[in-house]
Amino acid sequence: xxxxxxxxxxxxAKEFLKRFLNSIVDVQxxxxxxxxxxxxxxxxxxxxxxxxxxxxxxxxYFIYKGIVKVYFYKNDKPVIERFEKEGGLFGGNFTxxxxxxxxxxxxxxxxxxxxxxxxxxxxxxxxxxHDIERLYRVNMExxxxxxxxxxxxxxxxxxxxxxxxxxxxxxxxxNRVSLKEISNYLGMTxxxxxxxxxx
Amino acid sequence: xxQDAIKIYTEAEEHMKSVLNDLSKLSTDGMEAMLKxxxxxxxxxxxxxxxxxxxxxxxxxxxKGIVMAYYYVDDKLTIDRFIKEGEFIGxxxxxxxxxxxxxxxxxxxxxVMLELDANSFLKLCADSHEIQSVYSLYLTQHFKRxxxxxxxxxALTAEDKxxxxxxxxxxxxxxxxxxxxxxFLGMKxxxxxxxxxxMGK
Numbered sequence: 001x002x003x004x005x006x007x008x009x010x011x012x013a014k015e016f017l018k019r020f021l022n023s024i025v026d027v028q029x030x031x032x033x034x035x036x037x038x039x040x041x042x043x044x045x046x047x048x049x050x051x052x053x054x055x056x057x058x059x060x061y062f063i064y065k066g067i068v069k070v071y072f073y074k075n076d077k078p079v080i081e082r083f084e085k086e087g088g089l090f091g092g093n094f095t096x097x098x099x100x101x102x103x104x105x106x107x108x109x110x111x112x113x114x115x116x117x118x119x120x121x122x123x124x125x126x127x128x129x130h131d132i133e134r135l136y137r138v139n140m141e142x143x144x145x146x147x148x149x150x151x152x153x154x155x156x157x158x159x160x161x162x163x164x165x166x167x168x169x170x171x172x173x174x175n176r177v178s179l180k181e182i183s184n185y186l187g188m189t190x191x192x193x194x195x196x197x198x199x
Numbered sequence: 200x201x202q203d204a205i206k207i208y209t210e211a212e213e214h215m216k217s218v219l220n221d222l223s224k225l226s227t228d229g230m231e232a233m234l235k236x237x238x239x240x241x242x243x244x245x246x247x248x249x250x251x252x253x254x255x256x257x258x259x260x261x262x263k264g265i266v267m268a269y270y271y272v273d274d275k276l277t278i279d280r281f282i283k284e285g286e287f288i289g290x291x292x293x294x295x296x297x298x299x300x301x302x303x304x305x306x307x308x309x310x311v312m313l314e315l316d317a318n319s320f321l322k323l324c325a326d327s328h329e330i331q332s333v334y335s336l337y338l339t340q341h342f343k344r345x346x347x348x349x350x351x352x353x354a355l356t357a358e359d360k361x362x363x364x365x366x367x368x369x370x371x372x373x374x375x376x377x378x379x380x381x382x383f384l385g386m387k388x389x390x391x392x393x394x395x396x397x398m399g400k
Contacts, residue, residue: 072350097340104350133328133331136335144291144292145291147346148291148301148345152270155272155277
């Protein structure tokens with residue numbers, strides 16, 4: 001990981017984060033700036049582990065560029081739970097609250113540029129600013145809704161339908177994520193996936 | 200009868216108060232504002248609280264009873280989860296996100312709940328930082344439990360799944376039918392019976 005030296009990129013990334021947050025809830029400019037200023041920019045090379053299994057996450061991340069896969073191990077085999085792309089958020093699955101070692105690995109599958117904020121700073125700001133706390137809450141609600149919906153899709157569709165749903169949701173990712181990873185995420189063999197894609 | 204009703208409603212309020220206070224100590228004003236929104240209601244067994252595709256207009260605090268959240272996959276019942284006494288339900292937060300829920304919520308027993316009008320509750324959150332904080336805390340803990348459960352169920356063997364079920368819902372085991380437990384765990388009725396007898400129930 002390197003702390004990004006380019007102030008220009010940092011300003012752009014923060015502008016992107018601001019637009020993203022403003023599209024969720026209206027927040028006063030002043031309050032929003034308090035939040036944005038707590039973020040700093042970091043980059044990771046492709047295939048870097050950002051948060052590892054067994055860690056307690058110190059930071060919450062926003063993706064400016066790149067893709068991160070989130071997975072855990074089942075009998076020593078990785079199971080991909082989700083992908084996060086530009087505009088996505090991740091933060092170690094609540095380990096900052098439980099203080100128990102995390103079960104998930106967060107790994108870049110491209111070079112990534114991220115904005116990160118310390119949980120301690122985020123919590124202190126939430127306690128101080130009603131607006132920011134509201135933003136945090138609504139974000140969490142939306143995230144959870146998406147999570148449950150994906151689970152629903154996973155359980156309710158056939159493998160072929162699951163693939164088409166993946167393309168609908170992550171259309172722009174299909175060429176950026178390997179077939180092996182997509183098939184792992186969809187819970188099918190790479191052969192089944194190739195067959196579906198060939199159709 | 201009327202006395203009994205008043206008693207159980209008072210108990211329901213006390214119950215919600217203690218759940219909220221366990222999360223974060225609320226001021227007297229904050230607690231009163233919450234209780235002012237809460238209206239006691241009873242549901243019969245097997246009564247639908249939220250229908251799939253609906254945007255919830257009400258939130259509920261469950262004082263007595265169990266709620267099951269489910270959906271159908273090709274006419275096959277699939278159970279997302281059970282919701283216990285002391286928890287809130289809101290149709291998958293659809294009252295706030297305005298995204299219709301995929302799930303149907305139904306009571307498994309006659310239930311006593313406190314009903315809160317969703318818009319009034321959201322307005323209270325906007326007006327009171329304290330209520331909003333306690334609500335965020337509740338949501339965070341709920342989501343954490345939920346995602347733990349999903350990970351556990353994807354990663355575990357049938358035995359371990361049942362053990363996890365007992366950990367999460369052990370106190371309810373005699374109140375949920377074996378059929379529903381088997382559906383929830385995604386295993387055959389026979390497999391579940393075998394595991395239960397091996398584990399001494």
